Amino acid sequence: MQRFYFDTSVFGGAFDKEFDEATLQLFERVRLGQVMCVFSDLTETELLNAPENVKQHFKKLAKQNIERVIVTDEILTLASKYVAEKVVGQTSFDDCVHIATATIYKADILVSWNFKHIVNIKRIRGYNGINIKNGYPAIEIRSPKDLIDYENE
Numbered sequence: 001m002q003r004f005y006f007d008t009s010v011f012g013g014a015f016d017k018e019f020d021e022a023t024l025q026l027f028e029r030v031r032l033g034q035v036m037c038v039f040s041d042l043t044e045t046e047l048l049n050a051p052e053n054v055k056q057h058f059k060k061l062a063k064q065n066i067e068r069v070i071v072t073d074e075i076l077t078l079a080s081k082y083v084a085e086k087v088v089g090q091t092s093f094d095d096c097v098h099i100a101t102a103t104i105y106k107a108d109i110l111v112s113w114n115f116k117h118i119v120n121i122k123r124i125r126g127y128n129g130i131n132i133k134n135g136y137p138a139i140e141i142r143s144p145k146d147l148i149d150y151e152n153e
Helices: 008-013 020-031 041-047 052-059 073-084 090-104 121-133
Strands: 002-006 035-040 066-069 109-111
Touching: 002 008, 002 090, 008 020, 008 041, 008 052, 020 035, 035 041, 035 090, 041 052, 041 066, 041 090, 073 090, 073 121, 090 109, 090 121
Parallel strands: 002 035, 002 109, 035 066
Antiparallel strands: none
16 A cells, blocks of 8 residues: 655645545545555644644544654754755745655655645755755655546546
């Protein structure tokens, strides 16, 4: 089963008119056991401020299809390198933590709706350049829209 790291924006996308269709299709793949939803303790912290419907959606995910990972010092060090190398600014540090977490826990894909700081070709090249320079693998970064299964249409 593929392991997709979901940043916090994906959970909110289930209730956003612009993003709900692709997001709900992705969560259906999780429900069916086709994809493992990987998330971090940072995701949980960010969801504390989310609307109640987003929190409930998160809580209803089947335990056998989710994997909770912990942000470590190694992750924080890698995230700091993204900022130090100016891939993004310091205000985007939490975004960097999500990317470093997905990298270090070897997620197959990091999924996000954040086009400004994460799902952005310039930023992806920056993150992956730093990963490779520091002995980590490149990370595939996509939006849920990129992961829709069009085979049944």
